[in-house]
Amino acid sequence: MPQESGAAASARLAVIGAGAIGGYTAALAHWAGLDVTLCVRAPLDGLTVESGGEARAAAVRIATDPARTAPVDWVLLTTKAQDTAGAEGWLRRLCGPGTAVAVLQNGVGQEERVAPLVPKGTGILPAVVYLSAERLAPGRIRHHVASELHVPEGPLADRFAALLSGSGLQVHRVPDFTTAVWRKLFTNLAANPLTALLQQRMAVFADPGMVRLSRDLLREAAAVARAEGADLGEEDITRTLELYAAAPPDGGSSMLYDRLAGRPLEHEFITGAVVRAGERHGIATPLNGMLLTLLRAVDRDLRAGRA
The missing domain is CATH 1.10.1040.10 (N-(1-d-carboxylethyl)-l-norvaline Dehydrogenase; domain 2)
Structure with missing residues (x-):
């Protein structure tokens, strides 16, 4: 499991969804020194991730009300694809000038699903997730194997890779994202x-x-x-x-x-x-x-x- 980097919180990151992918990515980003807010429907007592036989708590900020949040540098949308529309309230509050949204969901057409829900001009980065994790209970995640995100190459992908550098989440920039x-x-x-x-x-x-x-x-x-x-x-x-x-x-x-x-x-x-x-x-x-x-x-x- 990645160790605390001690780096300054140089970027503000919001993760929408506290399922297996959301909980795991929020924890790794927090341990890498990012300023992380985990956006959820219902309150959580905390966030703990099990990986490699070790359980470790991640003291991320937990938000349950979009109205009490403000724009951030990056939003990671990790809800299931069928729940995308339900995240609109979060997306509208979290996206400001310069905010980018990474869509960590299964299926195809991630960018098309999210574009109507964010302010015009918001950068949207679809991501293919290679990560096996299981939500055991609210706020408790078990990571099984892999920690890879594949994104279409370009300036936004470069920024995303820099954001997560050292987190344990490997960002691969690919030239043929359709494939x-x-x-x-x-x-x-x-x-x-x-x-x-x-x-x-x-x-x-x-x-x-x-x-x-x-x-x-x-x-x-x-x-x-x-x-x-x-x-x-x-x-x-x-x-x-x-x-x-x-x-x-x-x-x-x-x-x-x-x-x-x-x-x-x-x-x-x-x-x-x-x-x-x-x-x-x-x-x-x-x-x-x-x-x-x-x-x-x-x-x-x-x-x-x-x-």
């Missing part, structure tokens, strides 16, 4: 729906039949991704399956954690993104379409409190 965001979608595309629907952890991918099903799901999506302009092929499918095989057997997916906690699912921005893009391009996606139908049924029960 990067679809490649990340691949990592979620089979693992998230299948673990959530089966309520099983990553050990399920030791089953050869599950591997074959995953490969077929990814092949459907690869055709759609290429139509969207991403440079993805069979090697990306193989790489994704190797990632599943190498994952800790007791690890899970964000969608599984949401279902176990009784929270709404993110299916419309993962599986739904593939199905809708397939429809736009006239590409059939029967397997992903089937999963989307099942996920919608589960989500309806979760929202009604029946699951």
